[in-house]
Amino acid sequence: MAYYVGMLAPHYTHFYPRRPVDASHPEAVIDFNRCILCELCVRASRDVDGKNIFAVQGRGIQAHLVVNTPSGKLGATDFSIRDKAAQVCPTGAILTKHRGYEIPIGQRLYDRKPISVVGDVATLSESKGGRRHD
Ligand code: SF4
Numbered sequence: 001m002a003y004y005v006g007m008l009a010p011h012y013t014h015f016y017p018r019r020p021v022d023a024s025h026p027e028a029v030i031d032f033n034r035c036i037l038c039e040l041c042v043r044a045s046r047d048v049d050g051k052n053i054f055a056v057q058g059r060g061i062q063a064h065l066v067v068n069t070p071s072g073k074l075g076a077t078d079f080s081i082r083d084k085a086a087q088v089c090p091t092g093a094i095l096t097k098h099r100g101y102e103i104p105i106g107q108r109l110y111d112r113k114p115i116s117v118v119g120d121v122a123t124l125s126e127s128k129g130g131r132r133h134d
Contacts, residue, residue: 003110016061024075027097028086034093035065041094045085053077053085065093 002008019032037056042065045053053074057066069076080086081096105111109118118124 001115004115019064022067022072022074023097024073025077025079025097026075027081028074028079029095029097030065030067030074031093031095032065034091036091036093037063037065038090040088040090041065041085044088045079045083048084051078051083051085053079 019035021032022030039056042054042056045051053068055066055068056063058064066072067074067077086094086096109121
């Protein structure tokens with residue numbers, strides 16, 4: 001939808017704090033600035049993976065995602081890119097390393113055709129650019 005209406009960049013100054021990026025894990029990066037506190041990774045890690053790696057700490061504007069280790073670093077956990085928690089983030093806050101921009105800008109699904117033509121990606125096969133969300 002954002003592509004369709006031309007929303008390609010934020011227009012207002014962000015008022016939330018700038019948070020560090022954690023690249024301490026060999027397979028994944030967490031960009032805490034992208035996190036919307038949906039808690040999908042928290043529940044997936046706790047309820048599916050049985051690892052309890054993530055939690056939300058603080059309230060209101062102070063609320064933020066934390067990693068359950070003394071250092072707060074993902075690299076100090078037994079997190080795996082095969083974990084459910086690694087696959088559920090809707091914003092790309094939890095990213096797989098070495099795969100950024102796998103499809104170059106200009107060749108992505110909605111770069112080629114508008115969403116009004118492509119429709120719901122969940123109904124497309126992966127070979128046609130579809131992507132299923134669990
Ligand atoms: S799934 Fe992503 S957006 Fe949701 S709480 Fe976890 S890191 Fe944040």
